[in-house]
Amino acid sequence: MHQTAERFQARLRELGFDAEVRELANSTRTAQEAADAVGVEVGQIVKSLVFVDEGSPLLCLCAGDRRVDTEKLGAGVRQAKGDEVREATGFAIGGVPPVGHDRPIHTVVDASLRRFETVWCAGGTPHAVFPVATEALIAAIPDVEVREIS
Ligand code: 5CA
DSSP: OOOHHHHHHHHHHHHHHOOOEEHHHOOOOOOOHHHHHHHGGGGGGGEEEEETTEEEEEEEEEEEEEEOHHHHHHTTTEEEEEEHHHHHSSOOTTOOOOOOSSSSEEEEEGGGGOSSSEEEEESTEEETEEEEOOOOOOOSSSSSEEEOOO
């Protein structure tokens, strides 16, 4: 397994998840690609999107079939650039996981994710994903709010 995915797998264990990171031959860079690779509907793929709110990073977890409405995040919020994503999370766009970042990050979960008992998330690289129970994922995020942001 790619060392970034292995590092993330170790972090998942440290966080108390027994979820298994799966590395796939096909790209899982986008939600649609991940859905196709895993064989689930695209809504079940978690998009982990970084925004910048007046200089502070903000992570939004959104179902793969929804788009985050930045107006619901507040005035002055914009999507992060690639280098900002890596700085805030330690991971590159296409592989950003929902937990296990280099440092704590305020996280907003779109309520639409709760449609699914199990969701699939990026596992550190654009070829790695892992399944997790939605409520277990939410419960493991230290600084989290769940509301409608799509
Ligand atoms: N591995 C997949 C499924 S879990 C994944 O990471 N999907 S994602 O939605 O969380 O990450 C891709 C997202 O990164 C895109 O939806 C887009 O919002 C964002 N993105 C892609 N390219 C750029 C870019 N150049 N600058 C800023 N954001 C980007």
